Amino acid sequence: MATEEGNSTDSWRALPAAQQPEWPDTRELDRVTAALAARPPLVLGGECDQLRLRMAEVARGEAILLQGGDCAETFADVTADAVRRKLRTLLQMAVVLSHATALPVVKVGRMAGQYAKPRSSPVEERDGMALPSYRGDAVNGPGFDEAARTPDPERLRRMYEASAGTLNLIRSLTTGGFADLRQVHAWNQGFVAGSGAGERYEEVADEIGRSLDFMRACGVDTRDLATAEFHVSHEGLLLDYESALVRTDPESGRAYAASGHLLWIGERTRQLDGAHVEFFSRIANPIAVKLGPNTASDDVLGLLDRLDPAREPGRLTLVVRAGADRVRDVLPALVEKVNAEGAQVCWVSDPMHGNTTTAPSGHKTRRFDDVLDEVRGFVEVHRALGSHPGGIHVELTGDDVTECLGGSGSLLAEDLPYRYETACDPRLNHTQSLDLAFQLAELYRD
Ligand code: PEP
Ligand code: MN
Numbered sequence: 001m002a003t004e005e006g007n008s009t010d011s012w013r014a015l016p017a018a019q020q021p022e023w024p025d026t027r028e029l030d031r032v033t034a035a036l037a038a039r040p041p042l043v044l045g046g047e048c049d050q051l052r053l054r055m056a057e058v059a060r061g062e063a064i065l066l067q068g069g070d071c072a073e074t075f076a077d078v079t080a081d082a083v084r085r086k087l088r089t090l091l092q093m094a095v096v097l098s099h100a101t102a103l104p105v106v107k108v109g110r111m112a113g114q115y116a117k118p119r120s121s122p123v124e125e126r127d128g129m130a131l132p133s134y135r136g137d138a139v140n141g142p143g144f145d146e147a148a149r150t151p152d153p154e155r156l157r158r159m160y161e162a163s164a165g166t167l168n169l170i171r172s173l174t175t176g177g178f179a180d181l182r183q184v185h186a187w188n189q190g191f192v193a194g195s196g197a198g199e200r201y202e203e204v205a206d207e208i209g210r211s212l213d214f215m216r217a218c219g220v221d222t223r224d225l226a227t228a229e230f231h232v233s234h235e236g237l238l239l240d241y242e243s244a245l246v247r248t249d250p251e252s253g254r255a256y257a258a259s260g261h262l263l264w265i266g267e268r269t270r271q272l273d274g275a276h277v278e279f280f281s282r283i284a285n286p287i288a289v290k291l292g293p294n295t296a297s298d299d300v301l302g303l304l305d306r307l308d309p310a311r312e313p314g315r316l317t318l319v320v321r322a323g324a325d326r327v328r329d330v331l332p333a334l335v336e337k338v339n340a341e342g343a344q345v346c347w348v349s350d351p352m353h354g355n356t357t358t359a360p361s362g363h364k365t366r367r368f369d370d371v372l373d374e375v376r377g378f379v380e381v382h383r384a385l386g387s388h389p390g391g392i393h394v395e396l397t398g399d400d401v402t403e404c405l406g407g408s409g410s411l412l413a414e415d416l417p418y419r420y421e422t423a424c425d426p427r428l429n430h431t432q433s434l435d436l437a438f439q440l441a442e443l444y445r446d
Helices: 008-014 026-037 045-059 080-101 154-175 181-194 198-217 239-244 275-281 297-307 327-340 368-385 430-445
Strands: 064-069 105-109 123-126 129-132 230-235 246-248 255-257 262-265 287-291 316-320 346-349 391-395
Touching: 008 239, 008 275, 026 154, 026 239, 045 064, 045 105, 045 230, 045 262, 045 346, 064 080, 064 346, 080 105, 080 154, 080 181, 080 198, 080 430, 154 230, 154 239, 181 198, 181 430, 198 430, 239 246, 239 275, 262 275, 262 316, 275 297, 287 297, 297 316, 297 327, 316 327, 327 368, 346 368, 368 430, 391 430
Parallel strands: 064 105, 064 391, 105 230, 230 262, 262 287, 287 316, 316 346, 346 391
Antiparallel strands: 123 129, 246 255
């Protein structure tokens, strides 16, 4: 959308944009994006600024980021139950992490906009037939037939509506008592009581309970603990959609991506001369970039110069997804380069995307122990270099799915077919997510 100074956020259009769908009818795309440009923003600039301040605390080592949700949200899963369970899982994890680190946890969902996926191949071949790959509900359908796989711009409108519905529910739940700290603690007690690792986690849960009793005894007004600050994020992949939702803040005159509070650039679209980096350089939101195991220090320097030229803490988050076997080798050079630049970024570990394997049954999966080990390596590197291990970015769901292996439920490869429901990558289930929080609590307290 044009801003008052001219088309300043449209400069990406002149550059190569990786991972964009081949829309069959661009007039239809234009019609949908014009309609979206006239709709209300999903988030306001002021809220994005507030998250940016929180992220500045993460950058300075005064807070921890917990970012999580589905690999790919689906339109079918925009239900009260599914959203509530995801939110509950994140709130439970946040209490455990906050207690362990004695720091505030900045809670950000991979929610209310995570509908578009980059793919390693533009086509999928099955039974001698080749069709466009599924690129997320924002683009096409997962069914393997011509009609489902043909990109349909009308889906962008549905993405906006699904995001609005999810965000509305999140706003209601986080301010309407669902996030009450005592309630969240009671859920954690229930989890610990039913967990195979019960005794191991009990100590942490008991300490949290005693802290809450102490606060009450001191006369802390617990009404203040009944609401939670929560923000939403997604990969800013589909530039036609993101562009249609840019809104200029009337007060500051700054342009924001109004589709979510924080947007990130994926590992496959972070080319310095590409359209995504250009678009992100023009919006004022807090932003993140994924960094895979082959990231060169100079790539990071280039990203800093393009995306955070003023070196403002809170503007840029670097999400490292190197793999448990590579993170200890790869990360030190990147951290040293950023430190040498005098930049204060948020360092975050995505322990999912570098640890994907294929089970004998053919299911894409991840081992809980690899996930934990990557975060452990990430924390070790930062401790050795004196920088802040700012948080985690994870793929999870509040449901009892069977997509990742291990955890306190000892999920086995033969269990995978029972509830393998993800639209894209394997997610930690509710139990495995809490296992991760409790085991990270031990790690952070060491
Ligand atoms: C993702 O977050 O689902 C993803 C595709 O990650 P990456 O860009 O790190 O591969
Ligand atoms: Mn993923």
